[in-house]
Amino acid sequence: MAISYTDFSFSKSINKSVPIWVMVRKEISDHIRSWQFIILSLIIAFTFFESLYVAINNLSSAVSNTKDPDHLLVYLKLLTTTDGTLPPFHVFISFLGPLLGISLGFNAINSEQQNGTLIRVMAQPVYRDNLLLSKFISVTILISTMFLSLTLFMIGGGLLITGVPIEIEEVIRILSYIIICVFYVEFWFSLSIIFSIKFKQAATAAIASIGLWLFFTIFYNIIINIVSKVITPKSSLFSPGRYSWIETLFHMSPNQLYTDATTTLLMPKVRSLGPMSMEELAGAIPNSLPIRDSLLIVWPQVSGLISATIVCFALAYYFFMRKEIKC
Numbered sequence: 001m002a003i004s005y006t007d008f009s010f011s012k013s014i015n016k017s018v019p020i021w022v023m024v025r026k027e028i029s030d031h032i033r034s035w036q037f038i039i040l041s042l043i044i045a046f047t048f049f050e051s052l053y054v055a056i057n058n059l060s061s062a063v064s065n066t067k068d069p070d071h072l073l074v075y076l077k078l079l080t081t082t083d084g085t086l087p088p089f090h091v092f093i094s095f096l097g098p099l100l101g102i103s104l105g106f107n108a109i110n111s112e113q114q115n116g117t118l119i120r121v122m123a124q125p126v127y128r129d130n131l132l133l134s135k136f137i138s139v140t141i142l143i144s145t146m147f148l149s150l151t152l153f154m155i156g157g158g159l160l161i162t163g164v165p166i167e168i169e170e171v172i173r174i175l176s177y178i179i180i181c182v183f184y185v186e187f188w189f190s191l192s193i194i195f196s197i198k199f200k201q202a203a204t205a206a207i208a209s210i211g212l213w214l215f216f217t218i219f220y221n222i223i224i225n226i227v228s229k230v231i232t233p234k235s236s237l238f239s240p241g242r243y244s245w246i247e248t249l250f251h252m253s254p255n256q257l258y259t260d261a262t263t264t265l266l267m268p269k270v271r272s273l274g275p276m277s278m279e280e281l282a283g284a285i286p287n288s289l290p291i292r293d294s295l296l297i298v299w300p301q302v303s304g305l306i307s308a309t310i311v312c313f314a315l316a317y318y319f320f321m322r323k324e325i326k327c
Contacts, residue, residue, distance in 0.1 A: 020130045020137075027138035036103045041146060044096050048150050051089040055081040056161060073268065073288070075170045078158050079177075080266050090262045093181055094255055095217075101188030102209040104139050107202035108193050109320065114200070132320050135193070136186070136313060143185050147178045169291050173265050176295070180265070183305050184258045188213065190312035197319045216253045224249050251301070254308060261301040264294050 031037045055062075055078045062081045063074060080088045112118035121131065151174055155166055191212065195205035228246045251260060264270045268288035289297075 018124060018126045018130070020134055023126070023130060023134035024138050024141070027134050028142060031104065031138060031142055037142070040096070040100045040103055044093075044100065044146070045150065047092045047096065048089055048154075050086055051082070051092065052078060052154055052157065054083055054086050055079070055088070056157075058083050059162070073167070073170055074162055074164045075155060075158050075166050076173060076266050076268070078154055079174070090177070090181075090266060091259075093184070093262075094258055097181060097185045097258070098188040098213045098217075098255075100143070101139075101185040101190075102192045102206065102213065104142075105135075105189040105192030106196055106206040106209050108135050109196040109323075110200055110205060111196075111202050114202075128321060129317065132193075132317055136190070139189050140182065140186060143182050144178070147181050151178060172291050173268070173294070177262055177265050180258065180261050180302060180305065183302075183309050184254065187254055187305060187309040187312060190309055190316055193316040194312060194319060197316060197323055216255050220253045221250065252304070254305065257301045257305045257308075261298040261305070264298045268294055270294075270297075 058081050059074070059077060062077045063072070079090060082088050109118070112121070122128065155174075158164070159166070188209070192205065192209040195208045196202070199205045199208065224246065231246070250256060268291075270289075
């Protein structure tokens with residue numbers, strides 16, 4: 001959706017640049033009024049309420065299961081409990097999050113250039129990097145507000161239905177989950193902005209972004225499986241530890257980084273993201289991990305997701321600063 005900055009008086013003084021908060025406010029208003037954001041937000045909200053409804057209907061059986069070490073963490077159960085008909089909410093976000101990020105970024109630059117608004121914006125006292133930064137900040141605010149609002153609704157609904165106060169550990173885990181969701185969506189947003197800068201047509205940028213998402217979602221694991229079967233010998237004379245890099249490649253895709261991090265945070269009974277030896281299993285006590293241990297387990301995944309987001313935004317910044325903007 002093309003934006004216009006004519007609603008604001010930018011040229012009060014030619015020596016003063018436009019404050020970035022003005023640009024952020026205009027970007028947020030444009031996103032809120034765009035149909036693509038409204039539709040995807042409604043889809044995410046609908047899936048959240050459906051998952052919450054399923055979780056509430058199965059909450060009593062989940063809480064009464066004493067074999068589950070997490071059965072007393074009610075609010076985490078509201079995000080993870082399912083009866084098999086619908087996946088939990090964090091699984092939905094692994095598919096809908098990239099679509100949300102792509103929809104917000106695939107036409108962020110090229111549509112403005114095609115409509116002629118980009119050259120008019122650059123004619124104002126606006127720093128070029130502030131224009132790109134305002135888009136990133138506005139999307140961060142929108143995504144954070146949306147996930148935080150849904151989470152607060154879930155906590156309020158759970159408090160009214162169950163009457164159980166939320167624990168501090170649950171608050172930290174849920175807030176950490178929101179932060180991971182924000183960076184996951186921002187990764188795909190930054191990636192789609194790169195295509196928006198490199199391709200003149202918005203449709204081409206959208207197809208490239210969705211194609212890359214499908215590659216990581218479907219074909220990446222298939223390719224790794226094929227490569228592992230070709231490279232890894234079947235003979236037992238070879239130590240499987242020599243080919244641990246194959247297991248590492250499985251966990252390098254953005255989708256898997258998000259899944260590993262959210263599963264460990266929302267399910268404290270998860271003790272490891274890799275295979276465990278019999279000695280480790282024999283000495284393990286079947287209880288929930290403290291939040292500190294869970295954060296230590298998922299720190300490589302979280303740092304990898306944050307690093308990928310920063311790298312994509314840095315590339316978008318580099319391409320945009322070198323981009324020739326003309327009529």
